[in-house]
Amino acid sequence: MTGAADLHLHSHYSDGSFSPAEVVRRAKAAGLGAAALTDHDTVDGLPEFFAAAAAAGLTAIPGVELSVDEEDREIHLLGYLIRWEDAALREALTRFAAERRARAAAMLSRLQAMGVRIPMRAVEAAAGKGTLGRPHVAAALMEAGVVRSMQEAFDRYLARGKPAYVPRTGFTAAEAIALVREAGGVPVLAHPVRSGVLGEVPRLAALGLMGLEAYHTGHDAADTLAVCRMAEEHRLLVTGGSDCHGEFKGETPLLGRVRLPWEHVLRLYAAAGQPPPSPG
Numbered sequence: 001m002t003g004a005a006d007l008h009l010h011s012h013y014s015d016g017s018f019s020p021a022e023v024v025r026r027a028k029a030a031g032l033g034a035a036a037l038t039d040h041d042t043v044d045g046l047p048e049f050f051a052a053a054a055a056a057g058l059t060a061i062p063g064v065e066l067s068v069d070e071e072d073r074e075i076h077l078l079g080y081l082i083r084w085e086d087a088a089l090r091e092a093l094t095r096f097a098a099e100r101r102a103r104a105a106a107m108l109s110r111l112q113a114m115g116v117r118i119p120m121r122a123v124e125a126a127a128g129k130g131t132l133g134r135p136h137v138a139a140a141l142m143e144a145g146v147v148r149s150m151q152e153a154f155d156r157y158l159a160r161g162k163p164a165y166v167p168r169t170g171f172t173a174a175e176a177i178a179l180v181r182e183a184g185g186v187p188v189l190a191h192p193v194r195s196g197v198l199g200e201v202p203r204l205a206a207l208g209l210m211g212l213e214a215y216h217t218g219h220d221a222a223d224t225l226a227v228c229r230m231a232e233e234h235r236l237l238v239t240g241g242s243d244c245h246g247e248f249k250g251e252t253p254l255l256g257r258v259r260l261p262w263e264h265v266l267r268l269y270a271a272a273g274q275p276p277p278s279p280g
């Protein structure tokens with residue numbers, strides 16, 4: 001058994017700082033055999049990711065991370081091995097991008113009501129190619145000198161329950177799971193302990209969820225064990241990834257901090273009904 005995988009990576013097509021090619025370069029440098037690009041609500045980085053991975057000899061796994069806002073919680077759903085040209089998937093993601101734009105505008109209105117003026121173009125500049133999100137509003141707040149760090153922007157304004165927080169009205173969990181499955185993909189619940197949604201697993205499993213992300217930089221050993229037990233109980237796959245966003249938040253890149261054993265990669269392909277890849 002050779003190769004290890006990092007199945008949770010962001011690029012500048014969402015709220016990461018690296019290009020897909022840079023993600024591939026770093027995955028190779030970290031000695032990984034496979035990597036999955038899982039940008040928030042977009043598959044636009046995948047063509048570049050695949051081209052770079054083919055050139056570098058890395059197994060590239062197509063992915064996406066869909067966000068679902070429920071009343072008192074946020075569910076992040078990873079979709080692996082999706083047919084990313086799928087028309088229904090693309091149509092849904094386009095709708096989602098429009099909604100993200102409206103949501104960013106609503107957050108700016110809330111900030112303005114508190115006397116904090118941030119123009120939309122500052123948020124757009126922070127996002128670049130990326131799907132507009134709270135991290136970009138946070139970056140614009142930092143740029144304007146309103147806060148000193150991204151974290152302060154979340155803690156004061158943008159985190160759930162803070163004054164500029166605006167929930168999403170996009171998918172329900174059932175719709176997100178169905179969307180991934182209808183595109184031939186494997187739906188996996190992202191960082192369930194960090195999101196505080198491990199208790200939702202029975203309900204989500206009944207909706208067609210196929211796996212749980214046990215290994216994650218936001219999970220300690222006890223968290224990982226709890227997720228693995230839950231996966232066993234519900235006969236779900238186990239996955240893992242670093243959730244690297246590059247250097248966007250002034251962080252040391254997390255890529256490669258999670259090294260998922262190859263057997264889990266093989267199970268993921270089997271669950272999608274696809275032939276096994278060879279480690280890159």
Ligand code: AMP
Pocket residue numbers: 015040067132133134135150151154155159245
């Ligand atoms: P959005 O998709 O616009 O709701 O933004 C979600 C992203 O914001 C997450 O993927 C994280 O990258 C970041 N984020 C969410 N909550 C926090 C928080 N409390 N502190 C720092 N970053 C956060």
Ligand code: FE
Pocket residue numbers: 010015040245
């Ligand atoms: Fe993110």
Ligand code: FE
Pocket residue numbers: 065076190191
């Ligand atoms: Fe997430």
Ligand code: ZN
Pocket residue numbers: 008010038065243
């Ligand atoms: Zn993520």
